[in-house]
Amino acid sequence: MLHPLPLRTTHRQTQLQIPLNNPLSNQFNFEQNYRNISNLLLSLTRSRTLPKGLQVHAHIIKTGFQAIPLISHHLINFYSKTQLPLDSQRVFEETQVKSSTTWSSVISCFAQNELPCVAIEFFHRMLGFGVRPDDHIFPSSLKASGMLSWREFGRSVHCLALKTGFDGDVFVGSSVVDMYAKCGQIRDARTVFDRMPVRNVVSWGGMICGYTQLGEDEEALRLFKEALWEGLDVNDFTFSSVIRVCGNSTLLELGKQIHGLCLKTSYDSSSFVGSSLVSLYSKCGVIEGAYQVFEEIPKRNLGMWNAMLIACAQHAHIEKAFDLFKQMESMFMKPNFITFLCVLYACSHAGLVEEGKHYFELMKEYGIEPGDQHYASMVDLLGRAGRLQDAVSIINGMPMKPTESVWGALLTGCRIHKNTELAVYAADRVFELGQVSSGMHVLLANAYAAAGRYEDAAKARKMLRDRGVKKETGLSWVEQGNCVHTFAAGDRRHPISGEIYLKLKELGGEMERAGYVADTSFVLREVGSDEKNQAIRYHSERLAIAFGLITFPPERPIRVMKNLRVCGDCHTAIKFMSKCSGRVIIVRDNNRFHQFEDGKCSCGDYW
DNA sequence: CTAGGGTTAG
Numbered sequence: 001m002l003h004p005l006p007l008r009t010t011h012r013q014t015q016l017q018i019p020l021n022n023p024l025s026n027q028f029n030f031e032q033n034y035r036n037i038s039n040l041l042l043s044l045t046r047s048r049t050l051p052k053g054l055q056v057h058a059h060i061i062k063t064g065f066q067a068i069p070l071i072s073h074h075l076i077n078f079y080s081k082t083q084l085p086l087d088s089q090r091v092f093e094e095t096q097v098k099s100s101t102t103w104s105s106v107i108s109c110f111a112q113n114e115l116p117c118v119a120i121e122f123f124h125r126m127l128g129f130g131v132r133p134d135d136h137i138f139p140s141s142l143k144a145s146g147m148l149s150w151r152e153f154g155r156s157v158h159c160l161a162l163k164t165g166f167d168g169d170v171f172v173g174s175s176v177v178d179m180y181a182k183c184g185q186i187r188d189a190r191t192v193f194d195r196m197p198v199r200n201v202v203s204w205g206g207m208i209c210g211y212t213q214l215g216e217d218e219e220a221l222r223l224f225k226e227a228l229w230e231g232l233d234v235n236d237f238t239f240s241s242v243i244r245v246c247g248n249s250t251l252l253e254l255g256k257q258i259h260g261l262c263l264k265t266s267y268d269s270s271s272f273v274g275s276s277l278v279s280l281y282s283k284c285g286v287i288e289g290a291y292q293v294f295e296e297i298p299k300r301n302l303g304m305w306n307a308m309l310i311a312c313a314q315h316a317h318i319e320k321a322f323d324l325f326k327q328m329e330s331m332f333m334k335p336n337f338i339t340f341l342c343v344l345y346a347c348s349h350a351g352l353v354e355e356g357k358h359y360f361e362l363m364k365e366y367g368i369e370p371g372d373q374h375y376a377s378m379v380d381l382l383g384r385a386g387r388l389q390d391a392v393s394i395i396n397g398m399p400m401k402p403t404e405s406v407w408g409a410l411l412t413g414c415r416i417h418k419n420t421e422l423a424v425y426a427a428d429r430v431f432e433l434g435q436v437s438s439g440m441h442v443l444l445a446n447a448y449a450a451a452g453r454y455e456d457a458a459k460a461r462k463m464l465r466d467r468g469v470k471k472e473t474g475l476s477w478v479e480q481g482n483c484v485h486t487f488a489a490g491d492r493r494h495p496i497s498g499e500i501y502l503k504l505k506e507l508g509g510e511m512e513r514a515g516y517v518a519d520t521s522f523v524l525r526e527v528g529s530d531e532k533n534q535a536i537r538y539h540s541e542r543l544a545i546a547f548g549l550i551t552f553p554p555e556r557p558i559r560v561m562k563n564l565r566v567c568g569d570c571h572t573a574i575k576f577m578s579k580c581s582g583r584v585i586i587v588r589d590n591n592r593f594h595q596f597e598d599g600k601c602s603c604g605d606y607w
Numbered sequence: 608c609t610a611g612g613g614t615t616a617g
Contacts, residue, residue, distance in 0.1 A: 042608080073608060104609050136610040143611070175611045205612055237612050244614080275614035303614035310616060341616055373617075405617080591617080 034065050041074040050082050069097060073105050080109035085118075100134050108140040116144035120153065133160065135169045142175040146182035154179045158192075170196070174203040181210025201233040209241040217245045221254075236270035243276035250561045250588070252284035252479055271300055275307040282311030285559040285586040285593055306338050313346035315593045316602050321346040322355070337368055344377035348384060349592060351606050356381045372398075376405040383413020388422055404433055404440060411443045423447035427456075436463060474564045476540035478548050487543040494543075496550065501538070503546040508537065511576040519569045539570050541587060542577075549581055557584035565589050571607075575599050 037060060044053045057075060065071045072095040079088035088109040095102055103126045110119035123141045126133070133141065138161050145154035158167075158176050166172045173196040180189035193199070193207045204227050211220035224242045227234055239262050246255035259277060262268040268277075274297040281289030290311045297304065305328055312321035325343055328335060340363050347356035360378055363370055370378075375398050382391040391410055395402050407426045414423035427447040430436060436444070441464040448457035477486040485494065494500060518536055541560055548558035566574075566589045578585045579599035587594045595602035 038608080070608065077609070101609050108610065134610095139611045140609095171611050173611090178612065200611095202611055209612060235612095236614095240614060241612085270614090272614040279615070301614075306615040308615090313616090336615095338615055345616070376617090 033063075034068055034071060037065060038070055038074055041071070041078055045074065045078045045081050048082050050084075053078050053082065066091070066094065067096070069095070069099055069102065073101055076102070076105040076109060080105070080112060083113055085109050085113040085115055098129070098131075100131055100137065103131055104134065104136040104140065107137060107144075111140045111144045111147070114147075116147040119144035120148075120150075132164065133157075133166075135166055135172055138166055138169075138172045139175040142172075142179040146175075146179040149183045151183040151185060154183055168197050170198050170200050170203065173198075174200070174206055177203060177210065178206040181206060181213065184214065186210055186214050186216065201235050201238070204232060205235065205238045205241065208238055212241050212245050212248075215248075217249050220245050234265075236267045236273050239267050240270070240272040240276040243273065243280050247276065247280035247283045250284050250477075250479070251484075252280075252286065252559070253482065255280045255284065269297060269299070271297060271304045274300070275303045278304065278307040278311055282307075282314055283588070285557075285561075285588055285595075287311060287315045287317065287593075300333075302333060302336060302339070305333060306336075306342055309339065309342035309346070313342055313349055314588075314591075315595070316349055316604070318346055318350045318352065325359075335366060335368075337371060337374070340368065340370075341373055341377060344374060344381065348377060348381040349603075349607070351381075351385045353381060353385050353387065372400060372403045372406060376403070376409045379406055380409035380412065383410055384416060386413075386417045388413055388417060388419055392422070402429070404430055404435075404437060407433075408440060408443065411447060415443070415446065418450075420447070420451040424451045424453065427460075436460075472563060474540050474562070476544040476560050476562045478544045478558065478560055480551060485544070485547055487540045487547070489540045489543075490538045491540065491543060494547070496547070497543075499550055500543055500546045503550055504537065504542060507546070507549070507577060507580060510580045511573065514576055514580055516573060516576040519572065536567075536569050539567065541566060541570055542573065545574065545577060545585055548585075549583065554583070557586055559586045560588070562587060562589045565591075566594065566607075571601065571605075575601055 037056065041053070041056060044056065057078075060066050060071060060075070066075070072091055075091045076088045076095075079085065079091065088106060092098075092102065092106040103122070107119050107122050107126070110116065110122065119141065123133070123137070123144070126137070138157065141157055142154060145157060158179070161167050161172050161176065167176070173192065177189045177193045177196075180186070180192065189207065189210050193203060196203060204223070208220050208223050208227075211217070211223065220242060224234070224238065227238070239258065243255060243258055243262075246252070246258065255277075259268070259280075262273055262277075267273055274293055277293045278290045281287070281293060290308065294300070294304065294308045305324065309321055309324055312318070312324065321343060325335070325339075328339070340359060343359045344356055347353075347359065356378065360370065360374065363374065375394060378394050379391045382388070382394065388410070391413055395406060395410065398406070407430045410426045411423055411430075414420070414426065424447055427444045430440060430444060441460050445457045445460040445464070448454070448460060473488055475486055475488055477484050479485075487494065491497070492501075520536055541562055544560045545558055548560070552558060566587055571594070574585055574587060574594070574596050576599065577583075578596035582598075585596040587596070589607075592603065592607060594607070
């Protein structure tokens with residue numbers, strides 16, 4: 001039996017207003033009734049209340065209302081929003097007269113429920129029925145082609161829109177821009193964008209976001225500035241994209257300014273903006289800033305929790321990371337695969353093997369199948385901790401074929417713990433995979449060379465050369481005001497490099513008196529020992545720190561960013577530098593942060 | 608009535 005529905009009471013009320021002798025009253029009731037149902041469905045769709053919706057659907061079937069196109073559209077849409085695309089499809093198939101609206105609802109349903117292939121299948125079916133796409137169908141199908149990066153298909157849909165004269169529509173235009181951007185055709189996206197007769201927030205946001213996804217940070221920022229200049233609307237979407245740019249390029253000062261703008265426009269409470277801000281502050285080494293943003297946003301979504309977890313992992317705030325995870329559990333915030341990558345990453349940075357295993361097991365309880373990245377993370381954790389055999393058994397227990405990153409993690413562990421035999425085994429497996437990514441060659445070459453397999457080592461190096469991959473130059477940079485000051489090892493190009501070298505010399509004396517001894521084993525073999533000593537003294541991070549010591553006010557922490565791993569000797573040296581100068585020095589290398597304070601580092605020498 | 612962006616990891 002059906003439960004009484006609220007619409008009945010409404011119905012009774014309206015009935016009272018109709019004179020009983022009105023010959024139209026029956027028809028009117030019917031009309032009123034289905035309008036009520038349609039409104040009820042709409043509100044249920046908005047609030048996504050599934051049980052009640054199912055009741056209403058049952059009622060609709062009983063009363064025969066599903067024959068009314070409007071009702072079936074609402075039903076399709078209801079199941080789409082409650083993430084039940086198959087039920088949407090069922091309603092769609094049962095709809096006898098399919099208007100373009102019906103097609104539109106079902107195509108958008110699949111596009112929104114991560115089934116772009118099915119969306120496109122229905123798009124084709126629709127064309128087969130001779131139904132012309134309209135200004136609602138174009139956006140959905142373009143979205144689907146963007147999701148799949150189906151460049152040629154997307155282009156043909158774009159052409160169809162041009163032919164049928166829909167290219168002037170803002171929705172269609174914005175979708176075309178987004179589609180080309182997603183397919184990596186940023187120039188085409190820009191051409192369409194520039195030719196659009198009318199543009200809105202979404203068109204601008206899509207274009208800016210497109211540039212950020214391709215790493216064209218400067219163009220993204222330029223466009224953002226242009227939008228501000230022209231007094232155009234920017235919204236939380238635009239802000240989150242552009243803050244992400246600042247995060248990726250560690251532009252703290254600019255990021256702060258944009259944060260200020262968010263506060264002014266009160267877009268700062270959006271959790272999307274919040275996630276980007278947490279990540280920005282974290283990536284720029286300002287972990288306190290990340291905590292503050294996190295605390296100040298009341299409505300946190302999963303992305304935001306994950307961003308905070310990553311921040312904790314990068315800064316080795318392990319206890320805080322575990323604490324956050326507990327908080328999530330207590331609030332019934334369901335973790336996803338990224339959440340687990342974050343906690344595993346945190347465990348790996350602290351060498352916490354047992355905790356890592358615990359979280360790895362916990363995944364199953366949450367119904368998340370570990371992916372290759374989770375396995376790689378476990379191998380990394382065990383490998384770094386020296387438990388190479390356990391790492392191998394993890395690999396052997398993988399239900400899927402181990403990927404390059406899994407073997408790479410094992411290779412890293414082997415390098416740290418000097419297990420040449422296992423390293424060669426891993427290297428052979430990587431070769432078997434056929435394709436080898438550029439970062440891998442060095443690891444392979446070193447593994448083979450250490451085991452005396454020089455021919456294979458040469459082969460790995462040759463592959464590297466053939467690809468034209470050069471070893472990345474080690475660079476360090478600090479931000480000051482509107483400028484980023486970049487240094488390479490032994491660099492003398494900076495305007496105040498004289499002062500910088502003098503400062504390092506002075507400080508070097510102090511450091512030696514405090515007990516610092518340079519460890520030259522970190523320098524490549526080919527140079528003589530005097531040169532070694534010189535070379536290590538002027539690694540890029542030291543130049544950057546010296547620059548900070550000279551130019552920053554004493555209480556300001558010196559934040560240095562680096563694209564490569566910090567070498568062991570520099571790590572020791574920076575500890576002494578922090579002690580002798582009384583400064584807080586924060587160094588971000590290619591995968592984490594080191595906060596040096598009073599002769600100690602936050603990583604606890606495990607990195 | 609139906610339509611177009613995203614946050615978080617490496």
